[in-house]
Amino acid sequence: AQTVTQSQPEMSVQEAETVTLSCTYDTSESDYYLFWYKQPPSRQMILVIRQEAYKQQNATENRFSVNFQKAAKSFSLKISDSQLGDAAMYFCAGYIGTASKLTFGTGTRLQVTL
């Protein structure tokens, strides 16, 4: 079985500051992939960043980076220089090849204030 847990229902950050969203997961598989998806008010899901479990190096995409702690089964998202457009729901998700499906956490709503 695979589970993804996001324990922060809501977070707030000031514009230009840095915020970290937390995610933990549980799987007995060794081959898996982890994701952060963003859902803005338009409600269309957008891929933010992907991490392959076999890679030790943390993934980065411009202002977005992850802290992947494999032993602790932790996968947090750091957003640097936060912008008003970053306000959205953020979902952590995990994909196991043997199951061929993506499992989502319950999401964290991020507010960005001036």
Place this chain on the structure above:
Amino acid sequence: DGGITQSPKYLFRKEGQNVTLSCEQNLNHDAMYWYRQDPGQGLRLIYYSQIVNDFQKGDIAEGYSVSREKKESFPLTVTSAQKNPTAFYLCASSIMGGLGKLFFGSGTQLSVL
């Protein structure tokens, strides 16, 4: 422009009625998925298809049915057996071996009259 088109944007269902949500993609993707989103529960997988004329149940398939007669299309029918159909429905697609990298449509909000 390539993408995934879901229609309608809003849909209302009467008691005992079946309704069908449309999902069309022109990305030439092999795999397609239907997710249900309820407030505070994230996304849950209803059905998925990795090839034409074949599909598998997800975690919450009861009360739903799908077909995959064409690569581009993956319609979802919410049957009268689904007693709590009010939710936001998202369709997604990926290349074969996409390993979780999904492209999503803009969703359909289904409500019960």
